[in-house]
Amino acid sequence: MPAGKSAKKGKETPAVLTGCYVFPNGDRYDGEYEEKGPGHIVRSGRGMHTSATGNVYSGEWQADTLNGKGEIQHPSGAVYKGDIVGGEYHGEGTYRWPDGSKYTGPFTHNRLAGRGIFTDTSGRQWVGEFTGTTADRLRLMLK
Secondary structure (H helix, E strand, C coil), rough: CCCCCCCCCCCCCEEEEEEECCCCCCCEEEEEEEEECCCEEEEEEEEEEECCCCCCCCEEEECCEEEEEEEEEEECCCEEEEEEEEEEEEEEEEEEEECCCEEEEEEEEEEEEEEEEEEEECCCCCEEEEEEEEEEEEEEEEC
């Protein structure tokens, strides 16, 4: 089969390219993308997006959306690393606050959601059921 053709009805499969694109608002993308037409790219594959406001996302893209494994660094110093679905923290991940405390566990639609571990600024680990900003039956884990 000729390069660039798919097995179905001779349609062209988009070529994945690598490069840098600076958006009109000052955002910058470095990574893999597909070209959909002159001046029209769709981020797809692995890449890093730095927003003009200072957020940095490094990870997987699908159809121009954060999707897959990735890391988001916020200007405040907070960092999320883990599963991202449709641009949201969704699945397993770790969120670290600027003070050094962190939560590791499941997320649903950018919210803590399920059995997870919170590590406080003293290094003590607490386990419990997290729902948004609350935690039921939080217990200190003994070492």
